[in-house]
Amino acid sequence: MNRYATQLYNLAPVWGQNLILTGYSTLLDRERYGGRFGEFRDLLEKAEWYSESELIAYQDERLRATVAHAYNTVPFYRQRFDGCKLKPADIRGQEDLPKIPLLTREDVRSHFDELRSRDVDRNSMKTGHTSGTTGTPLTVGYDANTIWMAYAALDRHYRWAGCRLANDGDRIAVARGNVIVPLDQKRPPFWRMNRRHNQLLLSSFHLSKQNLPGYFEALACFKPAVLDGYPSTLYVLAKFLQSRGETFPIRAAITSSETLYDFQREVIEERFKCRVFDYYALAERVIFSSECDRHEGHHLAMEYGVSEVVDGEGRPVSSGTVGKLVGTSLHNNAMPLIRYVTSDMTSVRTKPCSCGRGLRMMDDVTTKAEDLLTLKDGRLISPSVLTHPFKPLDCIEGSQIVQTDPQTVIVRLIPGPTYTQAHTDHLITELTARLGADVKVEVQMVDQLEQKSSGKFKWVISHVPLGI
Ligand SMILES: [Zn+2]
Incomplete structure (x- = not known):
């Protein structure tokens, strides 16, 4: 969505947001499922x-x-x-x-x-x-x-998972990186509907112990065949079920965008009573x-x-x-x-x-292992969702995110020649929109980024113990 559509979306009531999401998906249909x-x-x-x-x-x-x-x-x-x-x-x-x-x-x-x-x-x-x-x-x-x-390749992946994507597709619950629910919203619903594609879009930014029971109530009403999202997010949902000794049977879980670890696959399969189908x-x-x-x-x-x-x-x-x-x-x-x-x-x-x-x-693809952020209100933020604010800024030569305490996130940044203050403002606005106003986002210009002792680069480093 462009900036104006996003502003309109943010001002709309929940039913209006559902309508905008559905309309926007209809527009995207030609680009994705039209032509060849x-x-x-x-x-x-x-x-x-x-x-x-x-x-x-x-x-x-x-x-x-x-x-x-x-x-x-x-x-x-x-x-x-x-x-x-x-x-x-x-x-x-x-x-x-x-x-x-x-x-x-x-x-x-x-x-x-x-x-x-x-x-x-x-x-x-x-x-x-x-x-x-x-x-x-x-x-x-x-x-x-x-x-x-x-x-078409994604459609085949869904078919291999025993599910159907897109038009006349299965009911899909999606837990990925888009900000679909305003962050200052403190009460459910932390999800929106894309009726065009039969999708329940779950916010990846409100996943706290306090909010998770509401997510499962919404999922129980929606009755998804498929849960599609980042492995780290699906793992948070599965761990919550595990902590309550519950299961939530679905037909398939679809993961992508991060390395899927065996320990994540195990808990997701056990709690959602299905197999995980990973794609890259x-x-x-x-x-x-x-x-x-x-x-x-x-x-x-x-x-x-x-x-x-x-x-x-x-x-x-x-x-x-x-x-x-x-x-x-x-x-x-x-x-x-x-x-x-x-x-x-x-x-x-x-x-x-x-x-x-x-x-x-x-073999399975190994991307780098990143940390989840644990915020003061208990929300867990997947590293993949933090990549979105950076995507349009190709004037950045390097960056790294460091969480020093539950309310402080530092962005270390190597700016390129065309980088300006407006880009810093964009990053602070967009990251605050995802992390919440009570998290202080600080941008620090640096000459080089921290490497682990192994020499590997880690993009998200959190010094806060994981809250699950
Ligand atoms: Zn095969």
């Missing part, structure tokens, strides 16, 4: 049963088209290919991909315009923002095909992977992109060896990302899944 969505959904339904070699042949054909398109219409790639004396004809398939230099997050940040295809109208290009938990926001561009393909996707839309009902690892959506796992030098590692995950989109003509390096680690498996699908297998 049906064609991609049918392709994915058929292609999951192709053999691995048929899937590779499909990928190679799309890859050759993507590379030719990039060379002919994207200034960045023309220059990069010419610089390495490469021609599109040198890339016959994915085995030739290592000839192309890796594309880093920094490349995309500093060459956004040169990465845009001159063949695609600038106004028709959609943009997406991400910061994940890297602390460095990034903007990427994509065309309509990319979005339809991404929703990126805002850069180069890789999508998901668990089927055998839960033997993630199937890579090979129709969506080409994935590689590489070592520190950018060389592909052998199956079973952990490395950096690298992805190439096969459908994004607006801003083709070729060999884009993610910040996540995994390994590829050679052993196929017992379900018989030809889609390659990958």
Whole structure:
């Protein structure tokens, strides 16, 4: 929603907010489920049963088209290919991909315009923002095909979980990062309805011991088939059920956006009496992977992109060896990302899944472990929801969130050259909107960010003991 729609939303009564959410979802429908969505959904339904070699042949054909398109219409790639004396004809398939230099997050940040295809109208290009938990926001561009393909992949994930997404879909309770309930609201309802998609949207910002019984009353009325959210949020809900010795049976729990730990999966499955179906996707839309009902690892959506796992030098590692995950989109003509390096680690498996699908297998993806924040009023805040205020600010070169006590959150920040006071104001406003007026948010400019003794970077650090 834009700023004015958000203001209108915040002023509206609960019934009005439900109406706005439903109307907004109707508007988004065309972007997500219109155009070639049906064609991609049918392709994915058929292609999951192709053999691995048929899937590779499909990928190679799309890859050759993507590379030719990039060379002919994207200034960045023309220059990069010419610089390495490469021609599109040198890339016959994915085995030739290592000839192309890796594309880093920094490349995309500093060459956004040169990465845009001159063949695609600038106004028709959609943009997406991400910061994940890297602390460095990034903007990427994509065309309509990319979005339809991404929703077709999500639709398949729901189908594998025995559920239906979108129109005529199942009843879905969603616990993700959008601020759908004003933070100063102290009494239920801490949820809103998107009737268009049969969704009960649960606020991720009011999860305290005191409020949780109300959440379960709303869930009991709504009777969801599916609970879809961050693993850390679903874990908070499941731990609450556990503390009361209760269960809440549903058909499937769907998780994404954070590492799903075994201890979380166990409690969620035990308390919701269902299996957890995890999927992995990126805002850069180069890789999508998901668990089927055998839960033997993630199937890579090979129709969506080409994935590689590489070592520190950018060389592909052998199956079973952990490395950096690298992805190439096969459908994004607006801003083709070729060999884009993610910040996540995994390994590829050679052993196929017992379900018989030809889609390659990958181990669970390890993103970095972040802390949950515990606030004074007992609310638990998932690290993923804190990424949202940072997403549009690609003038930030690095950031880190440190909670020093239940009422103080410090944002350490390395500003880029175009960073201004207005960006600090935006961060304080947006973080306060999520954490509450009684939490003091302080922004500190720093030259470098704190690393753990292991050398790993942690984006959210909390010094407050977890309240569950
Ligand atoms: Zn499988």
